[in-house]
Amino acid sequence: MxxxxxxxxxxxxxxxxxxxxxxxxxxxxxxxxxxxxxxxxxxxxxxxxxxxxxxxxxxxxxxxxxxxxxxxxxxxQDWLLKDDSAGQAQIDTLIEENDQVFKVHLNRYKYAERYPEQPMEVYRAEGEVFLRKLDGLLAGRDYLLAGHPSLADVALMPFVRQFAHVDREWFGQTPYGRLQVWLQRFLESALFIGVMQK
Incomplete structure (x- = not known):
């Protein structure tokens, strides 16, 4: 087992x-x-x-x-985009940026009291650069790299969710409408609801 x-x-x-x-x-x-x-x-x-x-x-x-x-x-559903070598490279690039760069800004934004060197808004603005990029990738399609979820969507979603939930009112008022819809689609999916059951 x-x-x-x-x-x-x-x-x-x-x-x-x-x-x-x-x-x-x-x-x-x-x-x-x-x-x-x-x-x-x-x-x-x-x-x-x-x-x-x-x-x-x-x-x-x-x-x-x-x-x-x-x-x-x-x-x-071909999350790995197995017949799309450019898409596979994009998966790797996005996940690396999420894990190495965005995660740092997320931590500082979420736990800003531990990082008093800058106001929380500075850390949020640094993280926003990635949100803007993701919102741009969603122009004309429902997912980041294809018409269906890829490994990148699922690997990034929990971190975007965490960023959005630090201040939901702020996130709801951002111009990242496509990203908001993308996140909500995952939050309401049977897959996500299934893995979050206590």
Whole structure:
């Protein structure tokens, strides 16, 4: 049996759960208390961060690697854009920008009191650069890179959600109407609702 050590509200764990559910891989999900991490999880991965997947003895402790492993098992809607090499390169570029740059701005915006060097609005404006880019990619289509979800959409969505939820009123008044619709479509999807059940 495959076991996923997860934390419900962690965006990295969210995207891993979404890919596993989408691919139809049977997995036993263990909800981890970040204050009391289970010894079994720490024995598998000394990093001590979620998600960690034990796939029949193969340990995968990076969310993106878990997503790619799941899609290698089954990818019915072609999230990997397997016949589109330019699209595949765009997937990699977007995820890297999200994980390496946007995530830093998100953390500083969400926990601005920990970063008193700048006002919260400065961190928000830095993160907004990425929101503007994503909104532009949605011109003329429902998803970032194709007419259907790709790995990029699902890998980025939990982080955009977190950014939007710091100040929902502000996000609702931004000019990023396409991004707002894109996010709402995911939030109302059976896939997302399914992985967020307690």
């Amino acid at each position: 495959n076991t996923l050590y997860s934390f419900r509200r962690c965006p990295y764990a969210m995207r891993a759960r979404m890919a596993l559910r989408y691919s139809g891989v049977a997995v036993d999900i263990v909800e981890v208390s970040l204050r009391a991490k289970p010894a079994e999880m720490l024995a598998l991965s000394s990093k001590g961060t979620v998600p960690v997947l034990n796939a029949d003895g193969q340990v995968i402790d990076e969310s993106l690697s878990i997503m790619r492993w799941a899609l290698a098992q089954n990818d019915p």
